[in-house]
Amino acid sequence: MTKLKICGIRTLEEVAMLNDIKPSFAGFVFATSKRQITLEEAKVLRQHLDKEIQTVGVFVDAEIEFIATLVNEKIIDCIQLHGNEDDRYLSTLKAQVTAPILKAIRVSSIEDTAKKPDADMILYDTYHKKLKGGTGETFNWDLLKKKTGNYFLAGGLTSENIQEAIQQLRPYAVDISSGVEKDGYKDKTKLIELVKKIQEVNL
Template identity: 45%
Template sequence: MSRVKICGLKTVEEIRMVNDLLPDYVGFVFAKSKRQISFSQAIAMKQNLSAKIKSVGVFVNAPKEEVLQAASLGIVDLLQLHGDEDWEYVQQIKAETGLPVIKAIRVRNREDILRGEELPCDYLLLDTYRAGAYGGCGEVFDWKLIPMLKKPFFLAGGLNGENVQKAVSRCCPFAVDVSSAVEEQGRKSEEKVRKFLKKVREVQKYE
């Protein structure tokens, strides 16, 4: 059964909304972006988050000390590294925090994914490659590039309520990851989040 991650939450109000809908994961973005939040904001959000939902801290080429601080504050249950972090960086973060690590791979070809699987992370996150960007482009990549993988993976990149069932059926990801497609005017839309979750859960029901 594919799980669901709603990424880029910014307010306690959005936390209360997802508490009613119960995705498996929510993403707190600490990297520079329009969805970036501070650690103090994340503390308040985590305090209000249902214990049934795990929080994922999203970092892009962050100083290790910043990632370690987030872990020590107890605001994240998993760490998502969405930049150019190498084998040594991933290994050190995993060893020093004791938290599961998701390593994002921006997919240009199958070799990108296979190289990613060699990293000492717990999960991969497969996202669309765009030069000069570290995710969030809202475009689908060619799912045929995904090989048989040993590591469980999150599938991202242009997923929405219209195509997520096809994505789950074809790719069998551990989880699907969505952000902009469930927003209205820069805020998470309860209607769109509900629809996205419903679509994913319908696939599980009939398979």
């Protein structure tokens, strides 16, 4: 049964939407992005978010101490890394936190899918020369067809293609941000439609 992560949460209105549809994960972006929020903003959002929804902090080459603070203050439950974090970085981070670590791999070839970072789980996203994530574009899912094990699937997912993605790959979770937005913010109608489509294919 594929789980749902809605990423880029930044307002209390969006939190209220998530409390209604109850995805498994909510993503807070701390990397430079139009969806970036501060520690203090994340703290307020976490306080209003349903406790059953796990929060995921999204980072790009962040200071480990900053990530540890967010984990220790129980603002985030999971860590998602989208930068050039190598195994040495991951080892240092693991020594300071117990939260599970999700490492993003941007896919442009079959070689990318063979990478095995020292993380608890992998997130496969679309490769872009300038962007670390949030491209709003899909990649060639055929590159993952022989992939086994649990992973998150991201990159250009919407209610129009979500059923095809789940049927083809059966990922542990799908990660969606711009695919459920209108004018740059989460849209409740799009969220409800997406959840409906996922429930149908998960039956």
